[in-house]
Amino acid sequence: PFVAFLEDTVVPNASWLRAIVPVLSQRGVAGVGGPVSISVSLPPRFRALGLCEYGRFQEHRFPRLSRGARTPGGQVAVSALPGANFAFRTQELLAAMPKPTDTMVDNEVFERLENNGFHLAFEPAMSVVYSEPHSAGAALSTRYHRGRIFASRALTGGSPVRRSLVAAKSLALPFVLFA
Secondary structure, eight states: OOEEEEOEEEEEETTHHHHHHHHHHHHTTTEEEEOEOOOTTHHHHHHHHHHHHGGGGGTTGGGGEEEEEEEEESSSSSSSSOTTEEEHHHHHHHHHSSSSSOOOHHHHHHHHHHTTTTTEEOOOTTEEOSSOOOOOOOOHHHHHHHHHHHHHHTTTTHHHHHHHHHHHTTTTTHHHHHO
């Protein structure tokens, strides 16, 4: 009934799995995520990457993603979950994807779930530690593919002029991402 996503660079804590089921069993909650701590044993460039990717998902900052709502079980309802650490009720996840075979863009799914009347929940006990360095080029590759998917969806049905302008701007993307 549930599907969970973890990156291969994070290690879940002992209570991670036990924290998922009660939250996703609440009526009206379709997704749950927890904090991503950054290991001090990572090399500095990976700690910096971790703070860039997961800084807003540190336990003390996560509630800032809330609009003040609470889930039926009392968890803070949030607008986003960390891509390295979240879980969904399978049925709601599939309903929120354009097609079940599409590549999942997490922010699009979060928005669709909220538009369908579901909460995303923050559960502190569902924490993970970013403790393994990303493989060479993984962060750049992820950004490139997310941008490509987002742009292709955003431009579907757009005018030829608009599509040409976006294509021209996208030539600068590799340089911006590299910088």
